[in-house]
Amino acid sequence: MTTLASTCFGRQFSRALLTAAVLLGSSSASMLFGQWSLQANPNPVFVADGSGLGTTTLFYSAPVGATIAIYADGYLFCAPSPPSGGCMTGKWVSDGMIFELRNVLTGAVVASTIVQVVATNLTCSAMDPPFYGELTGFQVTPSVLQFSVLGVTNATAVDFLVQQQDTPLSTATSQAATNLGGGRWSAGISTLSRPLGGYRVIARLTAANGQQSLCDRTGFFTVYNRPYIDPSYSCGSIAGQWKDDLSYPVPGTWTLTQAATSAFVPVPVSGTYKTPPVTTSAGLNCPEVTWIASGTMNTSSGLVTLSATNPSPASVPNCYKNTLQQSGYLRGVFCDQASGPFGILKDGVNVINGTFTMRRQGLTPVPPGESSLFVNWSTYNGRTTMGMFEGLLALPFGAPGGFSFAGRTVAEQDSPGVFDGCWGGWSAVNNVTELSGGIWYVSRLNRYGTDYIGLMPSAVGYYQAYRPLNGLPVNCTITVPQQMFISDMPGQSQSYGQVNTLTIRLSPSSVAVSRAFAAGEKPFGF
Amino acid sequence: MLHPRRFSWFWPIGVLCVVYPALRAQSHGRQVTLSVQGPAPLRQLVNQMRAQFRWQINYEEPPWESDRDLTPAPGGARGNNGQPLFYPRGRPLTVRVDLPDQASDVAREVTARRQAIDSAFAQYRRSDNPPFFVVRHGGAYTTIVPSALVRADGRIQEYLPLMDTRVSLAPAKRSVGDTVMMVLAEVARLRSVNIVSGLIPVNAFYSSVDSEVFSEGNNEPARDILIRAFEDQNGARMRMMGLTVAYSWSLNYDRNAGSFFFNCHVHVDRVRPVVSTSPGQLP
Numbered sequence: 085m086t087t088l089a090s091t092c093f094g095r096q097f098s099r100a101l102l103t104a105a106v107l108l109g110s111s112s113a114s115m116l117f118g119q120w121s122l123q124a125n126p127n128p129v130f131v132a133d134g135s136g137l138g139t140t141t142l143f144y145s146a147p148v149g150a151t152i153a154i155y156a157d158g159y160l161f162c163a164p165s166p167p168s169g170g171c172m173t174g175k176w177v178s179d180g181m182i183f184e185l186r187n188v189l190t191g192a193v194v195a196s197t198i199v200q201v202v203a204t205n206l207t208c209s210a211m212d213p214p215f216y217g218e219l220t221g222f223q224v225t226p227s228v229l230q231f232s233v234l235g236v237t238n239a240t241a242v243d244f245l246v247q248q249q250d251t252p253l254s255t256a257t258s259q260a261a262t263n264l265g266g267g268r269w270s271a272g273i274s275t276l277s278r279p280l281g282g283y284r285v286i287a288r289l290t291a292a293n294g295q296q297s298l299c300d301r302t303g304f305f306t307v308y309n310r311p312y313i314d315p316s317y318s319c320g321s322i323a324g325q326w327k328d329d330l331s332y333p334v335p336g337t338w339t340l341t342q343a344a345t346s347a348f349v350p351v352p353v354s355g356t357y358k359t360p361p362v363t364t365s366a367g368l369n370c371p372e373v374t375w376i377a378s379g380t381m382n383t384s385s386g387l388v389t390l391s392a393t394n395p396s397p398a399s400v401p402n403c404y405k406n407t408l409q410q411s412g413y414l415r416g417v418f419c420d421q422a423s424g425p426f427g428i429l430k431d432g433v434n435v436i437n438g439t440f441t442m443r444r445q446g447l448t449p450v451p452p453g454e455s456s457l458f459v460n461w462s463t464y465n466g467r468t469t470m471g472m473f474e475g476l477l478a479l480p481f482g483a484p485g486g487f488s489f490a491g492r493t494v495a496e497q498d499s500p501g502v503f504d505g506c507w508g509g510w511s512a513v514n515n516v517t518e519l520s521g522g523i524w525y526v527s528r529l530n531r532y533g534t535d536y537i538g539l540m541p542s543a544v545g546y547y548q549a550y551r552p553l554n555g556l557p558v559n560c561t562i563t564v565p566q567q568m569f570i571s572d573m574p575g576q577s578q579s580y581g582q583v584n585t586l587t588i589r590l591s592p593s594s595v596a597v598s599r600a601f602a603a604g605e606k607p608f609g610f
Numbered sequence: 611m612l613h614p615r616r617f618s619w620f621w622p623i624g625v626l627c628v629v630y631p632a633l634r635a636q637s638h639g640r641q642v643t644l645s646v647q648g649p650a651p652l653r654q655l656v657n658q659m660r661a662q663f664r665w666q667i668n669y670e671e672p673p674w675e676s677d678r679d680l681t682p683a684p685g686g687a688r689g690n691n692g693q694p695l696f697y698p699r700g701r702p703l704t705v706r707v708d709l710p711d712q713a714s715d716v717a718r719e720v721t722a723r724r725q726a727i728d729s730a731f732a733q734y735r736r737s738d739n740p741p742f743f744v745v746r747h748g749g750a751y752t753t754i755v756p757s758a759l760v761r762a763d764g765r766i767q768e769y770l771p772l773m774d775t776r777v778s779l780a781p782a783k784r785s786v787g788d789t790v791m792m793v794l795a796e797v798a799r800l801r802s803v804n805i806v807s808g809l810i811p812v813n814a815f816y817s818s819v820d821s822e823v824f825s826e827g828n829n830e831p832a833r834d835i836l837i838r839a840f841e842d843q844n845g846a847r848m849r850m851m852g853l854t855v856a857y858s859w860s861l862n863y864d865r866n867a868g869s870f871f872f873n874c875h876v877h878v879d880r881v882r883p884v885v886s887t888s889p890g891q892l893p
Contacts, residue, residue, distance in 0.1 A: 210690075213804065213867075214689065234692070301690050470812060495878065496813070509647075509654065510648075510695075513862075515809075516809060517661040517875065520876060521811050522814065523813075524819060525819055542808070546867065550689075550867075553683070553695060554687060577852060577853070
């Protein structure tokens with residue numbers, strides 16, 4: 085047991101103080117310790133199974149930067165991060181248990197609370213079903229879910245609390261249950277107007293004297309909805325070498341550079357246009373000619389406009405004209421082809437019109453690497469335990485030396501070293517053995533996504549419920565290496581950058597995900 | 611962190627459960643030995659073959675009912691429904707798998723792979739584990755489904771595998787993920803069972819550029835609709851990036867949760883050049 089004899093907020097002192105606080109109607113000592121606080125909810129905890137043990141959640145706040153820990157009767161049970169959050173206990177809280185928030189650096193108890201566990205003669209034994217099949221939102225599954233609590237005794241009323249993930253129990257909605265006899269109370273829970281995500285169903289028993297108790301055996305369901313449609317993207321860079329299909333007198337090669345700017349408006353393009361020496365069908369020997377190329381690339385629409393002027397040598401009669409203009413859209417998942425109308429001018433007069441196609445020559449540039457960005461938690465289809473990440477290709481478009489990879493596709497591929505520390509042989513959720521097969525367009529900002537990382541809410545709920553029942557701590561980690569590829573030619577792709585490590589971490593009250601150095605964490609668990 | 615004094619009974623069980631599902635693989639040239647211990651050995655064997663050899667094996671369980679097919683959890687643990695936890699019974703299993711040669715002849719490779727799976731399954735059948743399964747081969751997929759259901763009272767009863775359920779789906783362009791979820795929801799409705807998402811390849815299902823496919827079903831087995839959607843996406847990905855996307859699934863039944871868990875795996879590979887395939891050779 086930890087001793088706190090050296091501090092004035094010692095165990096005996098705080099018990100007396102906190103007992104006084106409870107008697108005064110508060111279960112928290114936060115007002116005694118300024119910005120540090122610790123509160124238990126529910127408190128008191130009513131238990132109906134005769135065990136005398138209950139569960140509760142400790143909500144804390146502490147200054148940013150502090151290193152803190154929460155102790156239960158002197159035993160470390162949670163080491164959370166400031167400034168605020170909650171730690172859920174298991175079913176081991178006994179009446180009068182003292183919870184202390186400690187400043188780890190000084191060892192001082194900075195806030196405490198006593199939890200009351202009150203045994204009632206209200207009992208219940210089971211929830212049926214413990215898991216419900218998910219709803220797709222297409223109305224092919226029932227819009228009302230039937231839940232029943234079994235083995236109820238001494239209750240004059242029962243209602244079901246439907247608690248949405250990430251929200252406290254106090255905000256749960258209530259649905260009155262009907263007594264079907266034999267200790268079975270049942271209620272239909274409407275799902276139609278509920279937001280997407282995971283829900284817990286808790287039976288609340290009420291005795292004739294008004295005393296209430298929450299049943300430990302709970303149910304779980306998930307609401308899924310809405311199809312997701314990804315936007316498509318335009319190609320963003322004409323930089324490189326391109327060969328067209330013109331024959332006036334011979335196809336030429338464009339060697340182009342593109343100004344580094346992140347603006348979506350037309351970006352300046354410059355370089356050369358060159359035709360090789362050729363003998364025409366009329367027997368005329370034409371020399372190699374080099375033009376000055378200029379134009380614009382609209383990184384928003386993919387429209388490229390090019391002009392070749394000022395040929396060198398300046399003029400060879402009957403070999404070529406003095407100005408070439410063409411414009412077209414850069415297209416395809418490889419951004420390797422542009423096509424559209426062209427015109428050839430002589431002394432400012434349009435003499436030939438037609439359509440052209442030009443194709444990229446050689447391998448297209450590959451990003452030297454990428455970084456990751458945690459965007460948010462998913463709200464689509466109820467996948468609320470999945471983190472949404474984006475990849476940011478280096479170098480950023482607009483930075484010196486930057487290049488636009490917009491419009492090309494990137495894909496994730498497996499690398500050796502997958503580790504699933506959550507799975508067990510008892511699990512109906514399979515172990516993670518590979519990535520989830522993503523392939524994305526690169527956007528105008530050299531970003532791609534959404535790369536979803538995480539487990540479905542039902543899988544998280546399953547592990548949170550069944551790992552402890554199998555004698556394992558809920559805390560577990562899954563890591564998956566991810567190698568990225570980028571398309572370069574039709575049917576080909578190249579790997580780039582270092583292998584990303586994707587991580588999923590579960591705890592009794594939270595889910596955390598990371599991709600390389602980007603990470604997100606949220607409360608999840610009931 | 612829980613204090614070991616108060617929760618000491620957790621630890622022996624915890625250690626057991628880490629070791630319990632242990633699964634080993636030993637390679638002997640072209641022959642690989644797989645060892646499985648713990649619940650649902652066929653489920654674990656399929657997972658191992660899928661992960662190690664990238665074979666597209668679908669695996670579907672019956673709703674385990676009989677004590678002959680179930681075993682109580684170590685330590686007599688109970689679930690949230692107040693009932694003792696039960697897992698599919700499993701006796702230790704060691705299987706030798708002959709790996710087919712790669713990149714010689716597609717038809718021969720497929721035939722050899724099927725023989726390897728049949729041989730592994732025959733070894734499973736001799737292992738005194740739940741016996742009522744059957745292997746079906748079709749195209750790139752192998753599917754292992756229940757051949758009968760042992761009822762709680764021990765009677766053996768004919769059983770239609772869940773994904774054999776005939777369903778209809780209005781023709782539409784939709785994501786692979788929505789296609790799967792709609793089909794599963796329809797199966798769940800028609801068969802009055804719960805089907806819950808287990809492991810889902812969300813990127814391939816929903817967020818990839820090739821996630822949208824044209825899907826429909828006309829009173830046909832649910833399995834066929836899924837495979838058609840998967841193969842449409844596979845074709846699109848080959849054209850786009852020269853990559854293949856190979857799906858397979860496990861429909862695991864958890865008696866404690868009263869639900870089937872749909873787990874879908876996806877392997878992405880580069881297209882392997884076909885060496886000597888001629889028309890008519892494909893199985």
